[in-house]
Amino acid sequence: MMRASDRDDRPTPTESGFAMPIATASEPTSEQNSAATAPRNAQERPVVLEARHLGVTYGRGRSAVTAIGDVSFQARAGEFLSIVGPSGCGKTTLLKALSGLLRPTTGEVRVNGTPASGVTPGVAMVFQEYTRSLMPWQKVRANVEFPLRGTGLPKRELAARAAKALSEVGLADVGDKYPWQLSGGMQQRVAIARALAFQPNVLLMDEPFASLDAQVRGDLEDLLLHVHARTGMTIILVTHDIDESVYLGDRVIALSHRPTRVRTTIDVDLPRPRDQIHTKALGGFIDLRTRVLELIVAERSVDPDS
Amino acid sequence: MIKKLIGPATSLAAPVTLVAAWWILSAGSTSPYFLPLSDIVDGFQQTWTTERMEDDLLPTVRALGVGFAVAVVTGIATGVALGLSARARRDLRPITEFLRSMPVVALVPIGLVVLGPGQRMEAALVAFAATWPILVSTSDGVRAADRVMIDTARVYGVSARRRLLRVTIPAAMPQVMAGVRIAVAAAVGTVIVANMLASSSGLGYLVISAQQSFDIQETWSGLLMIGLVGSVLTCTVVLAERVLLGWHRQYRSLERTAP
């Protein structure tokens, strides 16, 4: 278990129960301090989200499309999972099933060990079609506050959380604009801010950085690492960028073509905290991304369509 | 600044020119039917005494207002319900299609039989006629509400009620208002027809009886008033649209200018 020792530098959610709201941890905690109480072995952490022989078929009869064949994996508390797979293999579908938006045709999703029914509370999702997930009739701030409204949270707290999340993604001064007045990359950051303000236990992200330029993308990757380290939330990130999957993840799950299965799982044994310059220069990083790339190229060569 | 003034100026240019042209071209008119506009305006002032307004304008406006309000409420409520349920939509389709393509004037005789002449019947017919455009476009709008937006709200645990009120209905609002706008014409037309056919007072009655007694000036006065009532109702709806859908106007103009 070479991974375990590399993860000492992060607090784990186990110490404050599973959910650890950002607000209470808003002072930058010393990462060394909290490391003391973290379990030595990542395997000791509870499984928060599990896919068991998950299968999703759209439609019926002749027009049926089996988007997911049989996918099983576990996400442990505080884990950062990267999922890569060929285009159209059902990554979005997988996230929808994990969040409970869509009921799987076969198999099941387990949340904290019990079968999920309906939408799982405490899950946030950043959609691939971020433009369509923001409400055009509400200003940016209202969009970020929207999930928190009606939860009984005091107004001040709510506004504070939204403001903080917006400034974290570098959009402190656009709260009074409409989302469609922003560039595509800014809109995506608003969607990310909304997820952060929600302070979820599990964050699902569907190719969140795909439309951003390299600079912003790097910044947001680091923001995500920082938030992950500070709050210990579980993050499952779908991406088509191999560097990103390795740079961010504790594990990379590579999916096959439809009907989709898990091709391989690769443990990423890179030390944390990571940073753009040094981590990406590590020999281990380069080896890992080469391995993932090989897998994907191999998968492409069996692609029935190309 | 100048641009801001030019916008309304160009859209006002046409009506102003038209009225001016009418005024000038009709000035020397000797045709018994097309009076000079100046005579029509004179006649308008003579016809619409306070008394006359109480007798003929008020009943029509009241029936129109009541009927239209009922139509907005039932149209939106039913439209939302139908938009949400594919099954209800399918099962009620023969009925909704039949009723909505029913030429509403055909119902005037039945309205007369069932409710008798008067404002109650007029309001009911207006409500019937104006409900369908609102209902149909509301249902379309609700159906077209973005899946991703609704899914987002669901993931964040937003309750079904809030999702409906805060996501689905606002998303459908542009189409709802488009339906309301179409309904204006249906409502005004219906109230006038009902007036013409089945009343002993009201705007429609006034023009028809003026016509029958060959009082051309009074006929024109009535017509002008009908146009005025229609315009005022349209203005109200357009204003409501501006208030409710301020975002949408900018949104759309942005989309239009974008490549």
Added chain:
Amino acid sequence: MSTRAVVSTASADPRTGGMRSGAVRRWSRWAEPALVVLALAACWQAVSVLDVLPREDFPPVTAILQALVSDLQTSELWAAVGASMEAWVLGMLVVVSIGVPVGMLLGASSISYRMSYLTLEFVRTIPGIAALPILLFIYGIGQDLTVSFVVLAALWPLLIQAMYGMRDVDPVAIETAKVYGVGHIRRVLLVDLPSCLPYLSTGLRLSGTFALIFAIATSLIVGGEGLGAEMARAAVVGDRPLLYARVLLTGLIGLVVALGLTTLERRTLRWHVSQRGAQS
């Protein structure tokens, strides 16, 4: 509870998928709406026969259907239907031949568009019915009156849609046509008209339904020959079943016209979308 909604639209629910076979679903697609109609008719019948509502004013369905069947065998009725439909067809011909070119012309330049759209949006909301008395002065009672009334009332939706359609012609397509030296008339035929088509078909549907209303309204209000006059006659005689039968018939004609125009609209829209898909 709330999951079910999405899953059933996404058709990924194994339960509904497994229990209801394709045949059952196909059957229920037709049977359920039909049952709803039958149930409503039965309700009406019961309400009327049991005198819950005055039977005098709400004749039973059977009586209405009987009246409809015997009415359909009279030549007067068919003459009236013929007259109304003739006015509709003639009116629509005029509406198309004025509305399409004028609308496209107004939409062709952004100045004329901006000058006219507000006025037109207003004109369309002013009830055409208001013009009836003046038209009556000019034409007297007869088919001329009906047709001109139909034109006046039904012109605006088509004209306005044609104008919007022109505004929406892809500037790239126009530029391309210009670059390739396509002549003026050919450009209208090859570029403008096809890309306006969806708007025109929507306008045609709106205008067509309006036109029918006014074709019937004219004879209902002023008399003469037509479906409206037949209704008025039935109402005057006090033959309630016949009145209901004629209203029902009018509704059915309206339904046929609306369905026909909607089908036409859907065809052009689908064609348009598939063309667009092919281009991009």
